[in-house]
Amino acid sequence: MQFLSDNTSTASPEILAALAAVNHGRVHSYGDDEWTQRLERCFGEFLGTAVRVFAVATGTAANSLSLATLAPPYGAIFAHREAHIETDECGAPAFFSGGAQLALLDGEHARIAPETLAQALADHPSVNVGLHSVQPAALSLTQMTELGTVYRPAEIARLAQLAHARGLKVQMDGARFANAVAFLGCHPGDISWRAGVDVLCFGATKNGALAAEAVVFFDVSLVRDFELRRKRAGHLFSKSRYIAAQLLAYLETGLWQRNASRTNALAQRLAQAAAPYLLHPVEGNELFLRLGGERRERLRAAGFEFYDWGPPHRGEARLVVSWDQPEGDVTALAAALARL
């Protein structure tokens, strides 16, 4: 039974149906088709404001292309030390931006506290040394975070306010944005543009799509640069309809919410069983446990797959519920955790 990652899942039937539904007729390529063009209206309605939207196929592409649009090659991007852009994208932000550097912040449960950001901005080397240092350019927030927790709307608003006051743009890595909205029960706008986010990377792949992420610009002045960067990075798809169709189905059929609600709820069941080992509040579909090596082995021997997490000596584990996780897997895992 597999709890490795939500990206081990299949594509939802709604997604495959959407691919089949657009599979007729020759249409203009590279996004000049009715489906791609419907994206902006669709996302506008979802988010409650006018937006520009661009589809890409991976989260790394979404994050790095958007950050490259926000940060010059000599820019600093503030992010949590656990951010995916730091730990799991093989240096992509520096590659796409031509050298921008991450300024890593600490913060409990992978959330950046406003005071931490304020202090980091106040203490940034550029304050003392001017152009000898990289220049603060962007703040990247992950929602839901890499440790399965969720920023509250007011936290985001405060962070964005601090960033904007210093001239930084705010990007959101929303690979699991749907889980965050489902957890908070808020409007999607409340944790994006209304809270000051300038660009949202809205993920669908982990939550039921085949391969589709949307880069949503609330600050539309940045769009031309983004489009050229996307093209030259090989992330502009000729048969754009197939990626647009996924995103449309994801939003228009409510798939985003159904899947996210289900995985969040299943994770809650596991959280109860795993209470003694929990490292972080379970606010989405991920659990982080301090099990120690011996318990990890027992769990694996019992037939559960999951990743070790963090520095090896800490004996931590990550377990993720996928949208297509059989309920029986969860029941079995909960029982196994209780037995540990």
Add this chain to the structure above:
Amino acid sequence: MQFLSDNTSTASPEILAALAAVNHGRVHSYGDDEWTQRLERCFGEFLGTAVRVFAVATGTAANSLSLATLAPPYGAIFAHREAHIETDECGAPAFFSGGAQLALLDGEHARIAPETLAQALADHPSVNVGLHSVQPAALSLTQMTELGTVYRPAEIARLAQLAHARGLKVQMDGARFANAVAFLGCHPGDISWRAGVDVLCFGATKNGALAAEAVVFFDVSLVRDFELRRKRAGHLFSKSRYIAAQLLAYLETGLWQRNASRTNALAQRLAQAAAPYLLHPVEGNELFLRLGGERRERLRAAGFEFYDWGPPHRGEARLVVSWDQPEGDVTALAAALARL
């Protein structure tokens, strides 16, 4: 009736069926799944030699990532002036490689003549100025070419021999490789590794896939660098099975050949009708015509969509037959061409 490009086409039913067929069960992500792992055997059989294969979703990604693996940031990549990497990839080779420069060669019908390459290597600034100039690093050949023509096996062999003698690696942009094989009636190995190609970018998207290209390494020493470059460029797909499934279906069902043979044959019918206007031999699924502005307008008024081609003042046009082009479109276009 649309003859704009073969990338305006749908995905073949075989491709959608393949996606559905793998859409079950949670499997390891990022390529550690049975389908992705079958790719190398499948391509090995297709090409007649052991290979390493990596799937990406766009031709720009395939070309640029492979070239970045072959050329250092101060490298020169020899290519035809009409090559897609020069005209249609927004500077991607320089981006991915960190600065490598294209050395553009002339050549009739978008084919590089061996003497042209020999002369260019002999005359390259690096011969006189050493490290003051970029250093010859790779030769990129497009098969079938950007002007719809096809290199013969012996031509490729001679070009690769010249390149290797000077220490250059040979990359092939095979976005329409299937059309070239169908035209030549040769073994796929004859125009790739047996002729000296080190890395083949084997396209499927234009010829029936949804979004799938394979980067095939005959020189396997380069593979580790490629994998890391692919990851940090956002071109490693988490749900790798869906891109692998396309490539498997494309090869294993013979789709590559059926589609390429059909479009080649339909293009031949058009070539006869368009004989007075042909700029280049029609050896695949593309026609390039010198129509002049007035005839282009008449053709458009008659309901045919196609792209202007080349410098505006030349009045040229490109017409491309897609794998799903209704035969009626071709009949109608042939008639319209004959009437011009």
Add this chain to the structure above:
Amino acid sequence: MQFLSDNTSTASPEILAALAAVNHGRVHSYGDDEWTQRLERCFGEFLGTAVRVFAVATGTAANSLSLATLAPPYGAIFAHREAHIETDECGAPAFFSGGAQLALLDGEHARIAPETLAQALADHPSVNVGLHSVQPAALSLTQMTELGTVYRPAEIARLAQLAHARGLKVQMDGARFANAVAFLGCHPGDISWRAGVDVLCFGATKNGALAAEAVVFFDVSLVRDFELRRKRAGHLFSKSRYIAAQLLAYLETGLWQRNASRTNALAQRLAQAAAPYLLHPVEGNELFLRLGGERRERLRAAGFEFYDWGPPHRGEARLVVSWDQPEGDVTALAAALARL
């Protein structure tokens, strides 16, 4: 006797004297010193308009940093095929800009004709393919050119007008700017800002300095980006006074003119002797001769050092007069040429 290049020369006594003259007292580093700060007034007077000026130590740094400020990573920089940035800077423009590509133009005697630029802009792939191609961003002119010829003020004005009309900025590689001014007898502003140049790379190293080039911005909006790029490229000198002092001495003592006039005049003497072999008009301190292999050998056997030029099979040679060339060298070479 050496006619290899003007960069084989010594530093003028005025330059060494200037270094000694500023060698007292501890002063703020990185340009916050009286000499560096005097640069802008000094260049303003020289050029007849307000400017921002930044000193670097090599021509490659000056060219590449200024071009990176003008062209985005997906930009195209139009330049003559013989331009130093193409042939002798090892791909530096692509490196500094993060990928910008040179669009190479032909033109007699290394000069770009306005019609050639107009045609290239009209025919640029971006006209047809939009963002699939690199985007025209800058025009780079070399004055004096790499083949020893000089643009007239009206030619530059016409080229800059064409460039600006299309939204391109104009950069000038003025590694031998002094020779051009000396040849034309014009005001330095006539071939720079008055003719539409936005950024001038003003060389001093080849004409008597030790290592000093000035990047002069007429379009001052670009300056902040330039400064950060210069710093992160390692081209901001801590002991800035020593490079500023060279440039001040070069302008304030009239050294630029004395040295350029002398080398131009000596080259004219050689031009008369070499008339049968001249490939290009001699308008500065460089001669390009079609000698053939045998005559080249005889000249070398007679004790003259010079570089072969161009593709080996053409048998061409370049001879350059340095500011410190003994007159006897020139007399001897003229005689030897006459005897060939």
Add this chain to the structure above:
Amino acid sequence: MQFLSDNTSTASPEILAALAAVNHGRVHSYGDDEWTQRLERCFGEFLGTAVRVFAVATGTAANSLSLATLAPPYGAIFAHREAHIETDECGAPAFFSGGAQLALLDGEHARIAPETLAQALADHPSVNVGLHSVQPAALSLTQMTELGTVYRPAEIARLAQLAHARGLKVQMDGARFANAVAFLGCHPGDISWRAGVDVLCFGATKNGALAAEAVVFFDVSLVRDFELRRKRAGHLFSKSRYIAAQLLAYLETGLWQRNASRTNALAQRLAQAAAPYLLHPVEGNELFLRLGGERRERLRAAGFEFYDWGPPHRGEARLVVSWDQPEGDVTALAAALARL
């Protein structure tokens, strides 16, 4: 009286004399001259082993070019959080390498403890996530450190051993290498190649040169790549003799030692006066003091110039003794410190 930085100083008379001494005759450019060619023998004798040496003009160039040679674009470079490459080079390592990322380590007094490096290597994300993370590639050590302390030979040896065992190369930022040797009284080889350093950036600018740093390769296999990177970064000087002459004079006249010994000794006098405020042991020519805002102001009012250091709220200050610091300045500062 100025204690801002050792780069506010003049050039030593020996350096200007050396420039004058080589200022005769036209010689081959770009390093093909007798002085540049003598560099390797000279450094070989100084360091006690065969080396390849390349001269550049700034410390940022030396550090970044050498690191780009050691680390691929997807590489991680381990360095202390206070390292100059992190705080004062505006992202240069990422620029030159095409994206390599710094992995920052803590450590008392700006020294990395072997256990810290061992832990960081063991805990590096690449251990868990493979190619999803940047790949450990190099260790950069600063000797003397940015906080004025000095690694002992055995510390360096242990750190290099850990690095090599994991396949990392070791680079040393030796902007103040001379001060470290003078402090330790050791052989220069003891803290470089004998301790496992692969590439040493040996600074001269801060300690009496005008603008000269040497990149010294003990691992000579890396040299060709370095040379091409240096050229395309605009750091290859045409009139190479003038930078070589500085380095030769610096070593051959013993200038490095005279100047470093003097500034170290003067700093010791200050250290005694400043004992109550010292943040770090004074092992070279730099003092770091926790003075608080009020004492800083009093010191400034008394006529002393120095930089605030670190985060503004900490009230720290850095004071640096330059090679040409009048002894009276030091006496006065010591008295003022005692009075605080």
